[in-house]
Amino acid sequence: MKVLVLGGDGFCGWPCATNLADVGHDVVIVDNLSRRKIDIDLGVESLTPIATVRDRLTAWEQVGGAPIRFEHLDIAKDYERLLELLRQEKPDAVVHFAEQRAAPYSMKSSGTKRYTVDNNVNGTHNLLAAIVESGQDIHIVHLGTMGVYGYGSHRGATIPEGYLTVEVPQPDGSRFTEKILHPANPGSVYHMTKTLDQLLFFYYNKNDNIRITDLHQGIVWGTNTALTEKDPRLTNRFDYDGDYGTVLNRFLMQAAIGYPLTVHGTGGQTRAFIHIRDSVRCVQLALENPPSHGERVKIFNQMTESHRVADLAEKVAALTGAQINYLSNPRNEAVENDLIVDNRCFIELGLSPTTLDDGLLTEVVDVARRWADRCDRSRIPCLSAWTRRQAAALASPA
């Protein structure tokens, strides 16, 4: 099928685009290259050297990949060109990664909060409005986050796939049962934008019958897929900095360069994880199994396992001999939580989870060691404070 991959130059988008082309879909990457520009603003680079989009696409064809086209377009700012693109390309589906995706970045300043809200909400809404205006029947596959559910819910409760069945007691003693969108409890401005996306999807699905799959993804780890390993110019990005680096990849990279592992708070936070190879496979499965017409928004929990952050640090320490450094927590979140997640939908579609094994962990350490001289150690600490109190705690660490 014809697929537009919005944000197809990013960390999840690029391996996803190559995979979709590899399995026979006709892929167009749409990207405003904002992620590369934010690197410039932050004065930081991907640990792995990444080629330009043009060089990536040339290399892709040189290793035998079916051509992928590229449209340089900001979907949040240039509605008319987005609409024109839908009319020209007539895609069967759009994979939507085109959002600012880092929680710490979203909390750096009022400027980054405002950018994240403006970019993410208008980007998603422009896409929905353009699909309606185009009159076409286009399936949206959107990258959401497990963070929409929050991590403060009842101990032992299972997080369902998007919808929660509740009973509502009435004043007269009667009660009715209803299946509702799981209550939102975001932990950062970034996560909040994904809860706003959910309501945009709910409305446009209800009013205009747009077919939508929303993927509530866990924290991605790993860096390359078999395809992005085919040529150095296809290498995927690897973020290690305090803004964009995610926890497990940061630990592995810190271990590689002999930097004490940065555990924030007690490390009692439990989070959901997924390897980049499974992420890519899940997007493909979602794309190839769209909701039927008239079906409500399909929501999948895109994760394969849950771990306590402290346990991950200990695992990485045991594997590599790294030290662990417990730091004050810049986030406003529960000190500890459990996390039981239902992910049956993808398992039933045939996903065979890649779980945390020593071989894959070592592979990431090897990548990090290879590019260790590209690391700017001063960019490792996370300096975004969620609140004034936490900013004060960061300024004078315990």
Add this chain to the structure above:
Amino acid sequence: MKVLVLGGDGFCGWPCATNLADVGHDVVIVDNLSRRKIDIDLGVESLTPIATVRDRLTAWEQVGGAPIRFEHLDIAKDYERLLELLRQEKPDAVVHFAEQRAAPYSMKSSGTKRYTVDNNVNGTHNLLAAIVESGQDIHIVHLGTMGVYGYGSHRGATIPEGYLTVEVPQPDGSRFTEKILHPANPGSVYHMTKTLDQLLFFYYNKNDNIRITDLHQGIVWGTNTALTEKDPRLTNRFDYDGDYGTVLNRFLMQAAIGYPLTVHGTGGQTRAFIHIRDSVRCVQLALENPPSHGERVKIFNQMTESHRVADLAEKVAALTGAQINYLSNPRNEAVENDLIVDNRCFIELGLSPTTLDDGLLTEVVDVARRWADRCDRSRIPCLSAWTRRQAAALASPA
């Protein structure tokens, strides 16, 4: 107290601002005058002739009102000036009416959908981010809508004030009870933006302890208050057109000029109503009874009674001898619904509801008759279609 009234030049904002000044608060109106500009774009005018902001404020002082200042500012576009204003004025509270507030307008085109989302979300988020950045403790009173709940819920169920107590059955047979934000079910892009506002408020209240009161208002009817009747230059606006006119005021105005009452669909839609005088009083009550520090977002249902649209049409017809015209419904909504609303919070704070009585209805008819020659009958029909199917039905009416 010092109060900024954002959107203080609009239909609810203006009578609210004068009332707050009248009861002794120090009021600054902040408005970008977008409502007047949309009139220009639509080629329509308030039925009542309204003075410029400057003339309104001059007249207000001439009738003995305490001075109200005016800041011409777009809070969705000019964050820096908004922040500067908070720093200079150090308000105790902000009343936030500064949103595009018409459902039909929000559904006119992809342009008006996009404007409504961009303006409303960024306006609200800028206010929240600016309050955090200012470091001040400012209570926000926000005008929301009853429409966040939707009108398709279980027959006989009572709509609570913002939060719903639910029981959540677990796979192991246990269950827990939780008080959640009432599930959102908006009926237009405009209503959707108010459901997004709710999540913005939820997050900033949780993360930054901002004190917020969200008023889920019903459909406002009436036009003037005792204060705006004191001088012709203080007159409030009266919208009768298919975009901004609201149902009961439209019926009364149609009756005044001998135009058949425009009932869309069967008229079986039940909606919540409130007179403009009560709306003004509720905002004052909310302002003077803020949530305590650490309290979650306070949500009030700001309405005094529910009516079926067809019943209202019949009541107006009986009072005035008007004809009723049943038209195809441009909206995508339930044909009929019941509506039982809990509004105890305002009653307990001392609100004495102004209900639909013949005297007040007649007063609106009199206002409409007085200005009947200003009416452009061609602007009465509602031309915004919610979906393509409805656009086709409107194009060839039954």
